[in-house]
Amino acid sequence: MAQLSPAAARRLVAWAVGPCLPAWAVLLGLALVGRLDWTTAFVCCLLVFVLMAGAVLARLADFDRIIRYAEELLANPDAQAPLLEHSATAQRLLSSLTALRKLWADRRDEADALAKSRQDILDSLPDPFFLLDRRRRVISANAAARKLFELERPTEGGGQGFAGRDLAGVIRDPKVLEAADLALAQNRKTEAQFTLPGPVEYTFGALIVPLSATAQDGTALIVALNDFTERMKMDRMRADFVANASHELRTPLSSVLGFVETLRGPAKDDPKARDEFLDIMLKQANRMARLIDDLLSLSRIELREHTRPTEAVDIEGVLRGTSEFLDRQAKERRSSIVITATPGLPPALGDAQELSQVFHNLVTNALKYGGENSRVEVNADVSETRPAGMPGKGPCLKISVRDFGEGFAREHIPRLTERFYRVDNARSRQLGGTGLGLAIVKHITNRHRGALVIDSDIGKGATFTVYLPVAG
Numbered sequence: 001m002a003q004l005s006p007a008a009a010r011r012l013v014a015w016a017v018g019p020c021l022p023a024w025a026v027l028l029g030l031a032l033v034g035r036l037d038w039t040t041a042f043v044c045c046l047l048v049f050v051l052m053a054g055a056v057l058a059r060l061a062d063f064d065r066i067i068r069y070a071e072e073l074l075a076n077p078d079a080q081a082p083l084l085e086h087s088a089t090a091q092r093l094l095s096s097l098t099a100l101r102k103l104w105a106d107r108r109d110e111a112d113a114l115a116k117s118r119q120d121i122l123d124s125l126p127d128p129f130f131l132l133d134r135r136r137r138v139i140s141a142n143a144a145a146r147k148l149f150e151l152e153r154p155t156e157g158g159g160q161g162f163a164g165r166d167l168a169g170v171i172r173d174p175k176v177l178e179a180a181d182l183a184l185a186q187n188r189k190t191e192a193q194f195t196l197p198g199p200v201e202y203t204f205g206a207l208i209v210p211l212s213a214t215a216q217d218g219t220a221l222i223v224a225l226n227d228f229t230e231r232m233k234m235d236r237m238r239a240d241f242v243a244n245a246s247h248e249l250r251t252p253l254s255s256v257l258g259f260v261e262t263l264r265g266p267a268k269d270d271p272k273a274r275d276e277f278l279d280i281m282l283k284q285a286n287r288m289a290r291l292i293d294d295l296l297s298l299s300r301i302e303l304r305e306h307t308r309p310t311e312a313v314d315i316e317g318v319l320r321g322t323s324e325f326l327d328r329q330a331k332e333r334r335s336s337i338v339i340t341a342t343p344g345l346p347p348a349l350g351d352a353q354e355l356s357q358v359f360h361n362l363v364t365n366a367l368k369y370g371g372e373n374s375r376v377e378v379n380a381d382v383s384e385t386r387p388a389g390m391p392g393k394g395p396c397l398k399i400s401v402r403d404f405g406e407g408f409a410r411e412h413i414p415r416l417t418e419r420f421y422r423v424d425n426a427r428s429r430q431l432g433g434t435g436l437g438l439a440i441v442k443h444i445t446n447r448h449r450g451a452l453v454i455d456s457d458i459g460k461g462a463t464f465t466v467y468l469p470v471a472g
């Protein structure tokens with residue numbers, strides 16, 4: 001027999017004595033009235049107790065098993081239920097306990113699934129954000145925040161390595177920490193802007209929202225970050241563009257105004273100077289007109305950049321038209337434009353007018369920067385592969401414009417399509433350039449879901465290749 005603990009022994013005595021009492025009363029009564037001698041009565045009483053204790057002990061063992069099972073469940077929710085042998089009541093108790101355990105396990109699974117789906121929802125949001133408790137400690141962070149701040153991934157058990165850290169350990173900017181403290185203290189939404197230092201600087205806006213009631217997991221504050229970097233870059237570009245455009249226009253305008261003053265004053269009666277000045281004024285006015293035309297083209301293309309053109313354009317026709325239009329300009333430079341096109345070239349999906357502007361700008365540049373007595377080669381072909389950055393799959397049209405001039409160093413290539421970017425400012429102005437030609441080409445190819453690839457080396461000329469989708 002297993003050793004009884006004092007508590008179990010006490011329970012055994014208490015539980016066994018009660019059921020023995022009626023039998024003991026009868027036996028002792030019989031002894032009192034002389035129908036049983038006292039020794040037999042006591043022996044019988046003892047016998048009754050022993051039999052009763054045996055029955056109680058067996059049932060008690062069942063209850064002990066249930067208690068041990070309940071204790072084990074606290075440490076291991078998957079503990080095995082014991083086998084009971086003697087007590088129907090203990091069996092019922094065990095069934096209720098097992099049902100409770102199942103209910104509890106279901107609830108736990110539900111809570112786990114809920115927590116996981118909440119984390120999945122948070123992770124699917126593209127903007128980084130954190131959930132904080134009332135003491136400004138991180139409770140959780142979504143995937144975007146973990147990636148941005150290089151926080152450890154959640155641990156196997158679903159916990160997060162950075163959880164419990166003060167916000168200051170993640171975002172070190174005092175403005176954000178102050179805003180979080182203020183949001184907690186005054187229970188109101190606050191905002192702050194901060195910059196993340198690094199090789200590429202990012203600027204973020206932090207929106208800090210206190211919850212009306214602290215959530216069960218302790219969440220009291222939401223910190224949502226919004227990446228302002230691109231917007232600020234765009235604002236800066238816009239401001240730079242306005243400044244550059246004004247500067248580009250002011251230069252010829254000042255020159256025209258200067259000559260008007262001279263013509264009204266010192267050169268009033270000098271016909272030779274007048275002719276010369278009028279000539280310069282005409283050139284400057286033409287430069288302004290070209291600049292305004294290019295600015296207008298650019299803004300028109302930008303407005304339509306998100307709607308894809310739908311015409312089927314005969315590229316060879318466009319190239320021949322451009323070449324005819326620029327023929328006089330080529331002859332002035334004693335240069336030639338040579339067009340070759342693969343027979344049976346499929347039409348491009350595009351806008352004929354915009355595509356003629358693309359090739360007009362590229363061939364004009366090739367004539368301008370290709371030097372005199374030279375040639376410009378234009379080749380139209382089908383390419384089986386698309387260059388990096390061109391959306392879609394399958395063959396596309398490849399039209400290259402090549403000159404044999406001075407070319408430029410490779411480091412200029414990434415910036416060449418920026419507005420007003422010039423490799424050589426003086427040369428571009430002297431040749432009548434606006435600094436917008438390639439920006440227009442780039443915007444038009446973007447609108448066509450095509451690509452522009454530039455290749456050059458100093459002294460080896462330049463090749464500008466336009467890739468366009470095939471119609472149909």
Ligand code: ADP
Pocket residue numbers: 361365366369370403405406407408416421422423424428429432433434435436437438439461462
């Ligand atoms: P621009 O009106 O100044 O020619 P673009 O936007 O057409 O402006 O071209 C930007 C700059 O790219 C030019 O100023 C020039 O420095 C360089 N560039 C363009 N095309 C060529 C080329 N074919 N050969 C050499 N440099 C070129």
